[in-house]
Amino acid sequence: MVKKWSERIYLGVIFLFLYLPILVLIGLSFNNSRSRVVWGGFTLKWYASCFTDETITGAFFTTLQITLAAAVISTLIGTLAAIGISAMKRKNRSIMLGATNIPLLNADIVTGISLMLLFVKFMNLGFVTVLIAHITFDIPYVILNVLPKLNQANRSTYEAALDLGASPAYAFYKVTWPEIKPGVFSGFLMAVTMSLDDFSITFFTKGAGVNTLSTMLYTELRKGIRPELYALSTILFLFAFLLLLVMNRRSDKQMTAGSF
Amino acid sequence: MYKLKKQFLAGPYFIWMIGFILLPLAFILYYALTTADGAFTFSNIAAIADPVHVKSIVLSLKLGAICTLVCLVLAYPLCMILSSFRFRHQSFVVFLFILPMWMNFMLRILAWRLLLSNNGIVNSILAAVGIGHIKMLNTQTAVVFGMVYDFLPFMILPIYNSMVRIKPETLEAARDLGAGSFTVLVKIIFPLTLSGIISGVIMVFVPALTSFVISDLLGGGKVLLIGNVIEQEFMQGTNWHLGSGLSVVLMLFVIASMALMNVFDKDGGGTAVW
Numbered sequence: 001m002v003k004k005w006s007e008r009i010y011l012g013v014i015f016l017f018l019y020l021p022i023l024v025l026i027g028l029s030f031n032n033s034r035s036r037v038v039w040g041g042f043t044l045k046w047y048a049s050c051f052t053d054e055t056i057t058g059a060f061f062t063t064l065q066i067t068l069a070a071a072v073i074s075t076l077i078g079t080l081a082a083i084g085i086s087a088m089k090r091k092n093r094s095i096m097l098g099a100t101n102i103p104l105l106n107a108d109i110v111t112g113i114s115l116m117l118l119f120v121k122f123m124n125l126g127f128v129t130v131l132i133a134h135i136t137f138d139i140p141y142v143i144l145n146v147l148p149k150l151n152q153a154n155r156s157t158y159e160a161a162l163d164l165g166a167s168p169a170y171a172f173y174k175v176t177w178p179e180i181k182p183g184v185f186s187g188f189l190m191a192v193t194m195s196l197d198d199f200s201i202t203f204f205t206k207g208a209g210v211n212t213l214s215t216m217l218y219t220e221l222r223k224g225i226r227p228e229l230y231a232l233s234t235i236l237f238l239f240a241f242l243l244l245l246v247m248n249r250r251s252d253k254q255m256t257a258g259s260f
Numbered sequence: 261m262y263k264l265k266k267q268f269l270a271g272p273y274f275i276w277m278i279g280f281i282l283l284p285l286a287f288i289l290y291y292a293l294t295t296a297d298g299a300f301t302f303s304n305i306a307a308i309a310d311p312v313h314v315k316s317i318v319l320s321l322k323l324g325a326i327c328t329l330v331c332l333v334l335a336y337p338l339c340m341i342l343s344s345f346r347f348r349h350q351s352f353v354v355f356l357f358i359l360p361m362w363m364n365f366m367l368r369i370l371a372w373r374l375l376l377s378n379n380g381i382v383n384s385i386l387a388a389v390g391i392g393h394i395k396m397l398n399t400q401t402a403v404v405f406g407m408v409y410d411f412l413p414f415m416i417l418p419i420y421n422s423m424v425r426i427k428p429e430t431l432e433a434a435r436d437l438g439a440g441s442f443t444v445l446v447k448i449i450f451p452l453t454l455s456g457i458i459s460g461v462i463m464v465f466v467p468a469l470t471s472f473v474i475s476d477l478l479g480g481g482k483v484l485l486i487g488n489v490i491e492q493e494f495m496q497g498t499n500w501h502l503g504s505g506l507s508v509v510l511m512l513f514v515i516a517s518m519a520l521m522n523v524f525d526k527d528g529g530g531t532a533v534w
Contacts, residue, residue: 007341007344010337010338010341011338011341011342014334014338014357015356015357017409018357018360018409018412019360020375021368021371021372021374021375021409022360022363022368022371024371024374024375024381025367025370025371025374028374036374036377036379036380036381037379037380037381037384077272077273077276078273080269080270080272080273081269081270081272081273081274083266083269083270084266084267084268084269084270084271084273085270086266087266087267087269088267088270092267096270096274096277099277099281099282100277102281102282102285103281105466105514105518106511106514107466107467107469107470107487107510107511107514108467108470109470109472109487109490109491109507109510110288110470110507110510110511110514111284113288113490113494113503113504113507114284114285114287114288114507115280115284116494117284117287117288117291117500117504118280118283118284118287121287132280133280135276135280136276136280136281139273139276143273168265193362196364197362197364197365199365199366199473200472200473204494213364213366214364214365214366217364217366217367217370218366218473218477221366221369221370221373221477222476222477225370225373225374229367229370232367233363233364233367233370233371236363236364236367237363237367240359240362240363241359241362243362244355244358244359244362245355248351248352248355
């Protein structure tokens with residue numbers, strides 16, 4: 001009994017540590033006072049000014065564009081790559097996978113700087129360079145999600161479909177696709193979350209004038225904290241909550257809990 | 261025949277990989293090994309021995325190690341408790357513990373700045389109970405706090421995943437054969453979760469070692485990690501060659517810490533990042 005209670009208390013303490021900062025942000029977003037400790041009554045005015053603030057909305061839409069474009073393109077390239085890699089001989093496969101691991105394991109700051117050094121040689125930094133950088137660090141997540149599904153799939157079924165007269169595209173759509181679909185989807189979602197959260201790589205590859213939410217927040221935080229940012233935090237937290245809830249439902253259906 | 265054709269599907273990625281993974285690395289190496297007028301030099305790499313840089317890399321290693329240790333100490337019992345719960349909403353509870361990770365990284369730092377600032381909530385509470393003001397923001401402690409908060413889920417996930425893979429029968433067998441809870445922990449649970457621990461340690465230590473934003477925003481420019489030195493070299497200074505040299509050294513530190521951890525990881529199961 002004592003053990004059970006101490007376990008509960010421990011969970012509670014960690015839970016508090018994780019959520020207290022977020023709850024404070026949510027609370028302050030409704031606070032009708034600029035103070036951080038005094039409650040000045042309930043208001044929605046920070047939400048209103050958050051939606052009309054061009055710095056915030058601009059960064060929000062840039063983030064959305066980059067995240068979605070990078071996730072779609074990297075899912076496409078990554079899925080094709082996974083199919084190709086799975087057909088390779090052992091040696092080539094391990095070379096490809098070794099290179100794929102580089103952006104995953106390397107420090108973000110080094111990845112960002114090395115891409116910047118390449119970009120400034122050939123083009124101006126801007127939206128396109130950020131997009132290329134995001135695709136580059138998204139692809140490995142897609143490959144690592146799709147490849148295990150391909151390895152589980154029965155290879156002879158696809159070949160049997162071809163032998164029985166199916167075109168490669170038809171055989172892929174009817175045989176391979178259903179097997180790898182969950183992997184492609186979770187790879188896509190992981191690419192989305194990685195892009196949404198990235199700061200370091202965007203910071204080094206963006207030019208002047210282009211800002212994602214992360215880099216905009218960095219600039220704002222260095223200047224000082226505006227209450228509109230509390231409203232933004234609350235909205236983004238709800239967004240993350242919904243996104244993760246969808247992912248959680250999916251993984252619940254597929255397999256045991258906890259494996260994202 | 262099918263196989264050969266299929267391999268070409270990796271073609272676009274192969275080109276992308278050479279262009280945007282390998283070529284940038286070649287660029288950073290080139291910058292690291294040359295001077296501004298293109299002559300070969302080792303001085304950018306050797307610059308790490310400069311006392312200022314030694315100080316920042318030692319500080320990075322120290323704060324990274326503290327952060328990793330704190331995360332491990334917090335996460336391990338948490339995972340044991342979570343995995344021992346066998347109730348219906350288990351996955352939802354785990355979900356609650358990783359949800360904060362999905363909120364924008366910068367906003368989580370913002371939250372801690374609010375909590376720790378001089379007129380912030382923690383200090384108001386301390387003042388109310390009569391302890392008085394403690395300067396918390398812009399210290400090394402604040403940086404470690406922020407790092408632990410940001411990276412804790414990276415420790416929780418791999419350890420939890422390796423913990424739920426242990427079959428309850430294994431633990432029952434150990435107890436039936438007379439092992440006490442301490443023996444079960446040391447001889448059964450710990451070895452079986454070792455690969456999870458190693459993944460967790462790498463996933464926390466590497467970002468903590470290389471971080472520059474957390475130290476910038478919570479350390480107020482007073483805590484100079486090696487990441488900050490590199491960032492300043494690129495964004496404020498103009499010596500990209502020196503910045504590249506230090507980046508290459510940082511990369512070597514990352515590789516070395518991974519190699520070190522892999523020595524402990526005998527079954528090789530810990531390298532999977534997710």
